[in-house]
Amino acid sequence: MNNLLANGTVLITGGAGFIGSNFIPFLLNKNPNVIVINLDKLTYAGNLKNLIEINAHPNYTFVEGDICDYSLINKIFKDYNINGVINFAAESHVDNSIDSPSPFIKTNIEGTFNLLEVARKHWKGKEYRFHHISTDEVYGSLPEEGYFTEESNYQPNSPYSASKASSDFLVRSYHHTYGMNVVTSNCSNNYGPKQHDEKLIPTIIRSAIKGLSIPIYGNGKNIRDWLYVNDHCIGIDTIYKQGVAGETYLLGGNNEFDNLTVAAKICEILDLKIPKIKGSYKNQIEFVQDRLGHDFRYAIDASKISNELGWKAFEKFESGLEKTVDWYLNKYQS
Numbered sequence: 001m002n003n004l005l006a007n008g009t010v011l012i013t014g015g016a017g018f019i020g021s022n023f024i025p026f027l028l029n030k031n032p033n034v035i036v037i038n039l040d041k042l043t044y045a046g047n048l049k050n051l052i053e054i055n056a057h058p059n060y061t062f063v064e065g066d067i068c069d070y071s072l073i074n075k076i077f078k079d080y081n082i083n084g085v086i087n088f089a090a091e092s093h094v095d096n097s098i099d100s101p102s103p104f105i106k107t108n109i110e111g112t113f114n115l116l117e118v119a120r121k122h123w124k125g126k127e128y129r130f131h132h133i134s135t136d137e138v139y140g141s142l143p144e145e146g147y148f149t150e151e152s153n154y155q156p157n158s159p160y161s162a163s164k165a166s167s168d169f170l171v172r173s174y175h176h177t178y179g180m181n182v183v184t185s186n187c188s189n190n191y192g193p194k195q196h197d198e199k200l201i202p203t204i205i206r207s208a209i210k211g212l213s214i215p216i217y218g219n220g221k222n223i224r225d226w227l228y229v230n231d232h233c234i235g236i237d238t239i240y241k242q243g244v245a246g247e248t249y250l251l252g253g254n255n256e257f258d259n260l261t262v263a264a265k266i267c268e269i270l271d272l273k274i275p276k277i278k279g280s281y282k283n284q285i286e287f288v289q290d291r292l293g294h295d296f297r298y299a300i301d302a303s304k305i306s307n308e309l310g311w312k313a314f315e316k317f318e319s320g321l322e323k324t325v326d327w328y329l330n331k332y333q334s
């Protein structure tokens with residue numbers, strides 16, 4: 001068991017984004033002695049309002065900066081005596097990676113490399129932990145049947161997933177070459193509060209309540225395995241503390257739905273919460289041109305983390321989705 005997450009000083013990168021800004025308050029609440037340094041570049045995807053609840057927390061410090069900036073990371077390691085890293089920072093939107101791959105190569109690959117290099121320099125002979133947050137998209141696309149496991153081959157299909165795959169390999173290599181205490185977790189699609197407006201579920205909710213068409217790619221049959229962000233936070237905490245060095249863990253929500261079904265479920269929740277004068281929000285669903293190279297299906301077999309570390313996702317999709325809708329209604333209607 002690694003006690004450094006409970007008592008140490010952890011550098012969290014990308015903590016102003018969706019998952020990071022759910023994770024930091026979770027971590028501080030759970031571990032009164034942990035010190036958190038949140039390094040975030042505040043790209044369009046980062047939002048400090050997501051962290052308002054812990055802004056004045058005595059154990060929390062925010063640093064605005066880039067994970068690609070070697071001297072800044074070096075200074076942070078020195079000034080704060082960093083003894084753990086959880087690397088959330090990334091360019092994360094597949095559509096953006098198709099339009100403009102370059103920032104994905106820079107942040108996701110070079111940025112991760114930079115963090116590893118600084119950690120290698122400062123942590124010689126130390127057992128400090130480097131936890132890399134990655135995606136199931138590195139494994140490519142599944143047909144109707146089958147699941148990704150930790151043994152699946154890497155077959156990334158988009159510039160985003162290829163950049164994440166490259167970063168996973170770099171992290172792996174720092175364990176095999178330098179003996180660094182790394183763990184990597186690859187999760188399925190997260191949903192919940194604080195996600196950027198650009199992503200599927202916020203887009204469905206926002207479009208619906210604004211009376212706009214709800215855009216669904218292709219025929220809406222692409223399948224994702226939805227993981228509630230709080231379940232993911234518990235999983236990250238578990239892996240950081242108990243995961244075996246050099247290992248990879250897959251996390252999924254066991255909630256496989258195609259995009260059209262997700263949109264329909266959200267519309268049904270909205271029909272009950274804020275009924276339209278006439279008809280259902282479902283009438284606003286509109287199929288739009290498919291994403292280039294759109295992966296058909298992602299689905300996770302989370303047996304390894306369940307058997308070895310005792311984690312599994314608890315949130316049912318219906319309850320998680322209702323909480324999520326409530327959060328965005330509050331955001332978009334206020």
Ligand SMILES: NC(=O)c1ccc[n+]([C@@H]2O[C@H](COP(=O)([O-])OP(=O)(O)OC[C@H]3O[C@@H](n4cnc5c(N)ncnc54)[C@H](O)[C@@H]3O)[C@@H](O)[C@H]2O)c1
Nearest residue numbers: 014016017018019041042043045046066067090092135190
């Ligand atoms: N959201 C998902 O469904 C999902 C699924 C699987 C894996 N992941 C992975 O989880 C991690 C977090 O995802 P997210 O959804 O919270 O992403 P996000 O886009 O919401 O947040 C990313 C954060 O990283 C910051 N950032 C970007 N470039 C940076 C840089 N060069 N230096 C410092 N900070 C930088 C942004 O400002 C933002 O706050 C990513 O590594 C992503 O690949 C996400």
